[in-house]
Amino acid sequence: MFRSACPSCGAEVLFRSTISAVAICEYCQSTVLRSADEVKDFGKIGKVLEDYSPIQIGTSGVFAGRAFTVLGRIQLRYEAGLWNEWYVSFDDGQQGWLADTSGQFMFTLPLSETTAATSSPAFDAFTPEMRYEHGGRVYVVTDVRTAQCIGGQGELPFALGQGYEAKVVDCRSADRFLTVDFSDVTLFKPNPTLYIGEAVELKNLQLQLLRDAETILASAGRLKGTGAVLDCPSCGSPLKYQAGVATQIVCKACASVVDCSGDKALVLEKHTAAAQYHATLDVGDSAAIDGVNWKIIGLIEMEETNDADSSWTEYLLYNAQQGFFWLVESNDGWYQVEVLNRLPDSWTNESAVLDGVRYRRPFELYSAKVTYAAGAFNWRVSVGDQVSCAEYEHNGERLCKEKSQTEVIWSKSKRIPNQLVEQWFGKGKIITPISNSGVDSASNRHLSMLFIVGLLVLNIPLAFAGSNLIGSLFWTGLAVWLIRLPLKSGEDEE
Numbered sequence: 001m002f003r004s005a006c007p008s009c010g011a012e013v014l015f016r017s018t019i020s021a022v023a024i025c026e027y028c029q030s031t032v033l034r035s036a037d038e039v040k041d042f043g044k045i046g047k048v049l050e051d052y053s054p055i056q057i058g059t060s061g062v063f064a065g066r067a068f069t070v071l072g073r074i075q076l077r078y079e080a081g082l083w084n085e086w087y088v089s090f091d092d093g094q095q096g097w098l099a100d101t102s103g104q105f106m107f108t109l110p111l112s113e114t115t116a117a118t119s120s121p122a123f124d125a126f127t128p129e130m131r132y133e134h135g136g137r138v139y140v141v142t143d144v145r146t147a148q149c150i151g152g153q154g155e156l157p158f159a160l161g162q163g164y165e166a167k168v169v170d171c172r173s174a175d176r177f178l179t180v181d182f183s184d185v186t187l188f189k190p191n192p193t194l195y196i197g198e199a200v201e202l203k204n205l206q207l208q209l210l211r212d213a214e215t216i217l218a219s220a221g222r223l224k225g226t227g228a229v230l231d232c233p234s235c236g237s238p239l240k241y242q243a244g245v246a247t248q249i250v251c252k253a254c255a256s257v258v259d260c261s262g263d264k265a266l267v268l269e270k271h272t273a274a275a276q277y278h279a280t281l282d283v284g285d286s287a288a289i290d291g292v293n294w295k296i297i298g299l300i301e302m303e304e305t306n307d308a309d310s311s312w313t314e315y316l317l318y319n320a321q322q323g324f325f326w327l328v329e330s331n332d333g334w335y336q337v338e339v340l341n342r343l344p345d346s347w348t349n350e351s352a353v354l355d356g357v358r359y360r361r362p363f364e365l366y367s368a369k370v371t372y373a374a375g376a377f378n379w380r381v382s383v384g385d386q387v388s389c390a391e392y393e394h395n396g397e398r399l400c401k402e403k404s405q406t407e408v409i410w411s412k413s414k415r416i417p418n419q420l421v422e423q424w425f426g427k428g429k430i431i432t433p434i435s436n437s438g439v440d441s442a443s444n445r446h447l448s449m450l451f452i453v454g455l456l457v458l459n460i461p462l463a464f465a466g467s468n469l470i471g472s473l474f475w476t477g478l479a480v481w482l483i484r485l486p487l488k489s490g491e492d493e494e
């Protein structure tokens with residue numbers, strides 16, 4: 001442990017690890033650089049937005065048989081959302097990053113310079129589903145993103161200023177991850193840095209010193225004092241949201257998209273009237289699932305771009321301890337969807353193989369778009385957002401591949417009985433079986449969770465440049481569950 005006085009404000013700054021190059025003063029946000037015996041002020045960095053994450057500085061755990069402690073954190077923002085990169089130090093002196101995005105977690109470790117030095121296409125040449133070879137293994141690109149560092153906390157292995165930009169490509173091969181990080185590419189270092197990662201579940205990391213639910217809910221992001229209700233800056237209607245969880249709120253009354261991740265609520269997109277909403281459940285509804293209480297914090301209605309009769313609703317549920325969960329309501333019933341934390345073994349346009357099971361495509365490829373959104377999300381969702389989808393089926397279970405310009409996401413859906421959903425929400429009368437018609441209309445077939453999932457899972461690898469740092473990847477994280485409910489469009493409205 002090394003203690004020093006902050007060169008800017010005089011407060012005590014702690015360096016718990018000898019491998020940390022900088023520590024951020026918790027009083028004035030100065031980045032204090034530790035070099036040799038002297039301490040320098042490297043400039044200020046933004047304060048992190050306290051969010052839903054149960055992790056905090058000081059949290060310890062075990063990954064791959066090695067004990068680690070969380071020393072610091074960086075928060076990044078890309079066009080659609082925000083995520084945390086927790087800097088960890090292993091007891092053997094190695095460092096790593098635990099990415100934390102929308103309740104999904106990914107550990108990444110830097111590859112040594114020699115292993116990482118390979119020639120690579122330029123960042124701009126990468127697109128989702130492109131093949132990328134490394135170490136004799138073929139990876140598939142799942143995410144291509146540019147992100148900015150908006151805040152920092154604790155110790156870090158390198159100094160990075162406000163506005164630091166990360167340019168990363170995430171690739172996967174079955175359950176393995178590879179991040180190709182272009183953030184530190186220069187004339188003198190033309191090749192990107194590589195990081196190897198793996199999706200993890202917090203419950204398997206033997207974590208200690210996590211924040212509890214009360215603490216998470218009590219730390220309301222930057223808009224402190226506003227409680228969980230904020231007046232829409234566009235129309236004045238009250239916006240209810242889960243403090244610390246939501247960074248974007250879509251006003252139910254006027255459909256304006258409001259950003260609440262900064263010091264004040266900002267209107268990102270102004271609208272004057274919300275579209276018609278047909279879903280059975282609503283933002284604020286609670287469900288008791290296996291003894292755990294979940295609350296719907298946001299909902300999105302989607303429709304096929306070439307068939308307005310084919311529509312469905314996706315609900316985002318949240319529990320402080322468990323994270324996020326999706327329910328999907330479509331014309332033929334309710335579905336629970338798991339966002340896969342690995343790629344299928346293989347796939348073509350006609351079929352896909354996962355865990356040795358071959359799924360076949362039951363209908364044509366299609367595109368879907370968001371027609372309505374309301375509630376709180378931790379990424380930006382807008383009416384008109386679009387993804388292209390391919391679904392594959394086997395014995396009633398479906399695999400769905402959703403692709404946007406920057407990422408590709410795979411999910412697995414399972415139909416669940418209407419009675420179960422009625423039980424969860426205590427709304428039996430509202431949720432009626434719809435698809436007794438037996439007609440496999442265009443509207444009842446889609447299980448994809450659409451881009452939503454995509455965004456939720458954000459495959460964002462991030463990488464950081466700098467000394468020996470890392471990037472991290474993300475998309476795989478733990479599985480987020482989506483459930484889709486089928487509903488009969490037009491008939492089951494509230």
Ligand SMILES: [Zn+2]
Nearest residue numbers: 006009025028
């Ligand atoms: Zn200071």
Ligand SMILES: [Zn+2]
Nearest residue numbers: 232235251254
């Ligand atoms: Zn409004």
